[in-house]
Amino acid sequence: MNLIIFASGTGTNAAAIIEWFKANGKARVSLIVCNKPGAGVLNIAEREGIPVMMIDRHTFDDDATVAALRAHAPALIILAGYLWKIPPALTQAFPDRIINIHPALLPSYGGKGMYGGNVHTAVIAAGETHSGITIHYVNEEYDKGNVILQAHCNVLPGDTPGALAKRIHKLEHYYFPRTIEFLLDNMEA
Numbered sequence: 001m002n003l004i005i006f007a008s009g010t011g012t013n014a015a016a017i018i019e020w021f022k023a024n025g026k027a028r029v030s031l032i033v034c035n036k037p038g039a040g041v042l043n044i045a046e047r048e049g050i051p052v053m054m055i056d057r058h059t060f061d062d063d064a065t066v067a068a069l070r071a072h073a074p075a076l077i078i079l080a081g082y083l084w085k086i087p088p089a090l091t092q093a094f095p096d097r098i099i100n101i102h103p104a105l106l107p108s109y110g111g112k113g114m115y116g117g118n119v120h121t122a123v124i125a126a127g128e129t130h131s132g133i134t135i136h137y138v139n140e141e142y143d144k145g146n147v148i149l150q151a152h153c154n155v156l157p158g159d160t161p162g163a164l165a166k167r168i169h170k171l172e173h174y175y176f177p178r179t180i181e182f183l184l185d186n187m188e189a
């Protein structure tokens with residue numbers, strides 16, 4: 001089974017997913033889609049010999065992108081630190097096949113502007129005592145698709161956004177590959 005990962009950050013989640021499925025052989029990451037030249041995830045793709053498709057807001061073409069993705073017959077398209085809103089052409093072409101991970105407990109701290117360190121800064125500023133991760137389906141509304149899994153962690157007194165991000169990353173690296181495997185194991189053909 002093929003997996004496609006969309007990522008535009010450092011790619012630690014992408015790396016965790018690649019490693020997990022290399023070890024159990026149930027699927028393989030056949031393509032990484034990236035919109036950020038120089039992103040860390042590109043080094044991971046190169047190291048692992050995984051093809052990369054760069055996309056650009058100005059030249060993005062719905063039909064060509066859907067066709068390029070379809071050529072991989074992906075069991076799932078996984079957004080792992082991907083910052084653009086997915087265009088409706090993609091959610092329509094791959095219904096219930098696109099999932100995202102968000103570094104907070106949706107519906108709180110979701111929506112525009114809430115990504116990466118911004119989320120953790122907002123969580124700490126609000127005095128929350130816990131945060132967590134949300135793995136969810138992607139539909140046309142940003143951060144609003146059905147939730148697949150949430151996992152919680154504490155926000156500790158004196159936490160910085162960086163310290164909280166580390167705790168969140170641990171949850172993500174543990175639960176994201178396992179959740180993907182669960183979905184693959186229970187997928188209608």
Ligand code: GRF
Pocket residue numbers: 007008009010011012013014080081082101102103115116168169172
């Ligand atoms: C993760 O925290 C994810 O939840 C968010 O972006 C971050 C990506 O981190 N959407 P990485 O690039 O996988 O290290």
